[in-house]
Amino acid sequence: MERLKDKVAIITGGAAGIGKSTAALFLKEGASVMLVDINKENLESTSKELDSQHLAYCVADVSNPADVERYTAETISKFGKINLFFNNAGIEGASSSIEDYPNEVFDKVIAVNLKGVWYGCKYVIPKMVEGGSVIITS
Template identity: 60%
Template structure:
């Protein structure tokens, strides 16, 4: 069965373990998929492995506004519309107690896992004009604490919050259910 026929899907972190495995399943159901990542060699290797004309890639850093616009526009140009957004790119960062945790690593984990997800929601969802599905990859670390993973745990808790807000704002605005107000 091709339950995703005529559906176009963006996967950030599409060259990684979860992104590529998800792409495989989406493609098997008839979707067209845009893989997003920073490293072209990894993207090309994923494309080769997936081995279908229905998959494409865009080199982009999800922490950057211009790159977020770039992968959004590249998908629209290639496929015409966006139906599913898998906001998935993430990094674990160092494993160290808070008192020894490098500030640069903290900033990088928050930039990819939190700001990257937020930028994706900000720029991709408004382009899903006919509605669609949005998934964000949190983690069990979005539900509980783990020693040594302060930045990662904080970022994965935070994206659960973003998802809740996006679900309220975009369900209301995109579907036009009721007018959006700040106290929803």
């Protein structure tokens, strides 16, 4: 039934797992999809597997505001607009006691899971000029 016909979606964390499955569903429903992930090899593999002319990808670090601005701009350049934003990228970090938890791991978890969501909303939502939907996983 193509419920997303003529819609454009950005999916962060799109190279695997929930992001990849969501991309497959969005494509089946008629959307054009921009996959965003930090892992280029996984993006290439997922793109080949999903095999759609309505699919593109952008290698980006969601915790880097310049990268977020770039994937937003690349989506508009490729597809002309943004209607859906699945702000899905996230990492787990390490499992250890708090006194042994590495500060640099904590900083990376906060950067991806908190700042990445914030930057995504900050730079993508204003470009959704037709309105749209934002989905955030946590």
